[in-house]
Amino acid sequence: MLxxxxxxxxxxxxxADTLGAQAATGDLKDVHDYIIARTExxxxxxxxxxxxxxxxxxxxEIMRMPV
Structure with a gap:
């Protein structure tokens, strides 16, 4: 699970990094997608x-318990 x-x-x-790169190069159509991805x-x-x-x-805590 971990x-x-x-x-x-x-x-x-x-x-988020991919969308950030697209935003930096001007290829991103909607900046909101990047903001949402970065927040997530x-x-x-x-x-x-x-x-x-x-x-x-x-x-x-477990290690501090007396045995």
Whole structure:
């Protein structure tokens, strides 16, 4: 599940990068497509980082438990 999430994040970022390159060269017809793609990539990145932070926090809590 985690690997597929990272793959999806990568594809979202790649799509935003492609649209950004099209916007820079003037080939993009609608700038809104780029803005939406960049926002989706930003939110997806934020979600993955938050998930990672929570997983590390949970691991650290488990390691602090007395055995």
């Amino acid at each position: 690997a597929s999430t990272f793959d999806k994040l990568q594809s979202t970022q790649n799509a 990539a930003s939110l997806a990145t934020e979600m993955v980082v938050t998930f990672k932070n929570k997983a590390v926090e949970a691991f650290n």
